[in-house]
Amino acid sequence: MKGVDVCVRGAGAVGSCLALALARQGLSVALQGAAARPAREDVRTYALNAASVQLLRELKVWEALPADARTAVYDMHVEGDAAGSALDFSAWSQGVEALAWIVDAAELERVLAAAVSFAPHVQSVAEGEVDAPLLALAEGKASSTRDKLGVAMPVQRYGQSAVAARLQSDLAHAGVARQWFRSPDVLALLPFDRPVPSMSCGLVWSVPQARAEALMAMDTATFDQALTDATGGAAGTLRLCGERAVWPLTLARAEQVCGPGWVLLGDAAHVVHPLAGQGLNLGLGDVRALAQVIAAREPWRALGDPRLLQRYARQRALPTLAMGQLTDGLLHLFASDLPVLRELRNRGLNLVNGLPPLKRLLASFALES
Numbered sequence: 228m229k230g231v232d233v234c235v236r237g238a239g240a241v242g243s244c245l246a247l248a249l250a251r252q253g254l255s256v257a258l259q260g261a262a263a264r265p266a267r268e269d270v271r272t273y274a275l276n277a278a279s280v281q282l283l284r285e286l287k288v289w290e291a292l293p294a295d296a297r298t299a300v301y302d303m304h305v306e307g308d309a310a311g312s313a314l315d316f317s318a319w320s321q322g323v324e325a326l327a328w329i330v331d332a333a334e335l336e337r338v339l340a341a342a343v344s345f346a347p348h349v350q351s352v353a354e355g356e357v358d359a360p361l362l363a364l365a366e367g368k369a370s371s372t373r374d375k376l377g378v379a380m381p382v383q384r385y386g387q388s389a390v391a392a393r394l395q396s397d398l399a400h401a402g403v404a405r406q407w408f409r410s411p412d413v414l415a416l417l418p419f420d421r422p423v424p425s426m427s428c429g430l431v432w433s434v435p436q437a438r439a440e441a442l443m444a445m446d447t448a449t450f451d452q453a454l455t456d457a458t459g460g461a462a463g464t465l466r467l468c469g470e471r472a473v474w475p476l477t478l479a480r481a482e483q484v485c486g487p488g489w490v491l492l493g494d495a496a497h498v499v500h501p502l503a504g505q506g507l508n509l510g511l512g513d514v515r516a517l518a519q520v521i522a523a524r525e526p527w528r529a530l531g532d533p534r535l536l537q538r539y540a541r542q543r544a545l546p547t548l549a550m551g552q553l554t555d556g557l558l559h560l561f562a563s564d565l566p567v568l569r570e571l572r573n574r575g576l577n578l579v580n581g582l583p584p585l586k587r588l589l590a591s592f593a594l595e596s
């Protein structure tokens with residue numbers, strides 16, 4: 228196939244949003260991989276920040292999500308591993324509409340696929356070479372084209388996995404997200420409205436590999452009990468709804484994100500631990516940056532010009548590096564058994580909690596990255 232402005236390879240959330248954003252500029256886009264639907268439904272719920280929601284609004288995707296597939300987070304409560312160590316954020320004190328929105332991952336993919344199928348300048352095409360001045364790679368962390376281009380992406384394996392599932396509680400979530408840092412586990416409960424409005428939540432439980440295997444093998448009643456033990460009943464009595472799924476956790480960053488005629492976005496460029504719920508937010512940040520750089524290019528500059536693509540690379544270098552370091556630093560701080568670090572991290576939580584300007588800074592970083 229030939230004659231398009233941009234070929235986007237990979238039709239996950241990042242690739243689909245990029246295709247829609249470029250089509251809105253009047254560019255013709257070939258999107259590869261749109262026909263490949265995952266065999267199993269994604270059980271995850273994504274925490275999306277304000278900047279990501281704004282992008283989805285601009286692409287007319289946000290309003291197409293069913294109301295119970297996007298739940299606002301008004302408060303966030305983070306607990307350390309010593310009694311009384313906690314950090315609280317609220318939308319009200321940050322002066323924002325919501326701290327984040329929890330979105331159904333499978334529903335987001337469905338709505339994006341529908342938007343792509345109706346977008347006038349986007350053609351879904353099969354695998355193979357497409358004649359286009361720019362190839363945008365959004366193939367996810369195992370990007371084979373990135374490897375073929377010879378771009379190194381050193382991977383740090385955490386020896387941890389995240390167990391994700393949907394839960395139901397006997398207590399209303401009231402828009403509160405909760406997170407427990409209990410060395411070496413990190414457990415997050417994200418308020419959600421499916422399957423039961425106001426009474427559901429998404430679980431992301433990061434644990435050492437062997438514990439993840441044990442959690443996956445447990446019968447439902449034992450799993451529910453493990454959840455109650457880990458959360459101390461703070462979010463009510465929790466019950467598993469549906470399947471569990473598990474993801475190995477890594478930190479990785481491509482050594483180069485662009486070259487003549489190609490560019491990397493999303494997990495193909497950077498992978499972070501999900502403890503801060505920022506991987507897709509970073510990927511959608513890539514989409515915004517690349518779309519802006521392309522829209523602002525000089526009329527004579529070709530889409531695959533490395534100088535143009537370097538502008539994108541420069542914009543994204545700091546946010547992706549900073550998020551990788553932040554999540555990695557937090558994970559190591561809370562995974563350590565050293566008494567001095569234990570003391571430090573728990574005092575640190577309380578200290579930050581007592582410093583509203585620092586809290587505002589942390590929250591605005593998470594809201595906009």
Ligand SMILES: Cc1cc2nc3c(=O)[nH]c(=O)nc-3n(C[C@H](O)[C@H](O)[C@H](O)COP(=O)(O)OP(=O)(O)OC[C@H]3O[C@@H](n4cnc5c(N)ncnc54)[C@H](O)[C@@H]3O)c2cc1C
Pocket residue numbers: 236237238239240241242259260263271272273274275354365366367368370371372389390391431474492493494495501503504505506507508509510
């Ligand atoms: C447990 C867990 C919880 C998470 N929670 C959050 C959260 O709360 N908030 C958040 O922001 N992020 C979260 N993330 C991160 C988020 O899931 C990823 O950052 C995001 O899905 C990356 O999207 P992507 O489109 O770049 O890659 P992917 O979703 O991996 O999509 C890539 C697509 O490209 C396709 N593909 C690959 N190769 C080819 C090819 N050669 N040709 C055509 N197609 C190809 C793949 O099949 C796939 O469909 C979480 C991650 C995990 C593991």
